[in-house]
Amino acid sequence: MPKANNWKTRIGGHETVLLAVLIAEWFYFNSVGPRFGSLDNSHDILRHSVEIGLLALALTPIILTGGIDLSLGSLLGLCAIVFGKLWRDAFLPIPIAAGCTLGVGALAGALNALLITKLRLPPLIVTLGTYSLFRGLAEAITRGLDTFTNFPAWFLFLGQEHWWGLPAQALIFLGVAAAFWVLVHRTTCGRSFRAIGFSPEGARYAGLPVERRVALVYMLAGLTAALAAIIYTARVGQAKADAGTGYELFAITAVVLGGTSIFGGVGSVHGTLLGVAAIAVLSNGLVHARQPREVAGMLTGLLLILALSGSALPRLLAGWPRKPTRTPSANST
Numbered sequence: 001m002p003k004a005n006n007w008k009t010r011i012g013g014h015e016t017v018l019l020a021v022l023i024a025e026w027f028y029f030n031s032v033g034p035r036f037g038s039l040d041n042s043h044d045i046l047r048h049s050v051e052i053g054l055l056a057l058a059l060t061p062i063i064l065t066g067g068i069d070l071s072l073g074s075l076l077g078l079c080a081i082v083f084g085k086l087w088r089d090a091f092l093p094i095p096i097a098a099g100c101t102l103g104v105g106a107l108a109g110a111l112n113a114l115l116i117t118k119l120r121l122p123p124l125i126v127t128l129g130t131y132s133l134f135r136g137l138a139e140a141i142t143r144g145l146d147t148f149t150n151f152p153a154w155f156l157f158l159g160q161e162h163w164w165g166l167p168a169q170a171l172i173f174l175g176v177a178a179a180f181w182v183l184v185h186r187t188t189c190g191r192s193f194r195a196i197g198f199s200p201e202g203a204r205y206a207g208l209p210v211e212r213r214v215a216l217v218y219m220l221a222g223l224t225a226a227l228a229a230i231i232y233t234a235r236v237g238q239a240k241a242d243a244g245t246g247y248e249l250f251a252i253t254a255v256v257l258g259g260t261s262i263f264g265g266v267g268s269v270h271g272t273l274l275g276v277a278a279i280a281v282l283s284n285g286l287v288h289a290r291q292p293r294e295v296a297g298m299l300t301g302l303l304l305i306l307a308l309s310g311s312a313l314p315r316l317l318a319g320w321p322r323k324p325t326r327t328p329s330a331n332s333t
Helices: 002-032 039-064 072-088 094-117 123-142 153-160 168-186 188-198 200-205 209-235 246-259 269-288 293-318
Strands: none
Touching: 002 246, 002 269, 039 188, 039 209, 039 246, 039 269, 072 094, 072 123, 072 209, 072 246, 072 269, 094 123, 094 209, 153 168, 153 209, 168 188, 168 209, 168 269, 188 200, 188 293, 200 209, 209 293, 246 269, 246 293
16 A cells, blocks of 8 residues: 555656646746737637547546557547548538447447457557558548538537637537546546556456456547547538547657556546646647747657656666676586
8 A cells, every 4th residue: 555655646746747847838938929828829729739638538548558549640530531421421410420420439449449359469559550541541531632621600619619718629628538537536447447557467367357448448549539530620620631640649648748657557637637738838839939830749759758758767766776696607517
């Protein structure tokens, strides 16, 4: 139990530091960009961070179990195309097209889960393959040219207007975040994610249904990516095959930056939310500081490297100092 308390203290400390960094970011960019602290810009930050935030929430339980999913950005693009195709070419009402799109996302997550749990393939290799598969399918459906536009105004309201003084999609994001927080922090299922991340074999020995739990988190990720695709389409007013390109990098960075160990077993949803906020403020603030957009990508990559290094440091320290190995003497037999 003392060890568990030590981990809780460490994560709490990490989140406190991250919150301080977030506040420092806000004050700095507010000093260099006169419009950065305005209410309109704050809404803009919220609006543009929802899709990445949804992917980061979906990745949190996956990384907690010791897995990874590199395909979520590509799946977002595929689901956006499926949604547009069902609405425009299959003449389905938008609510039915959205429901079918959510089903496609869940099936795509189930494909990842099947390959990982039944064939025992590494999640990195599986999702790297489906990363290319999903993006290739989106390109094939559109032939790299077709774009779905002219969505009705009531649907665009979801991504471009306000409810109760907040961007409409931000309220959906808060609801999804609350659901993931309850799942990860207040359910037996959520506690099993950490056990699986610490030791899958130990979790099996304890009687936990490891394969079912792992399948669940990948299917939830697919479902959440499909929801992000629908919100993305409503925000930009079109569905295209390159939607979500690079989003998986930002989402993984947010999760690891928020204190979730890339090795699994340690992490929190509220830490992920702080990570999303830190990246969103950084990206938006650099624009107001008149820095090239490429700088945001460079700094995000640097943040990911630093976060991964911080995640690996406890394991390195745990094995230090190492006992010197004895070399056999020349006279030994």
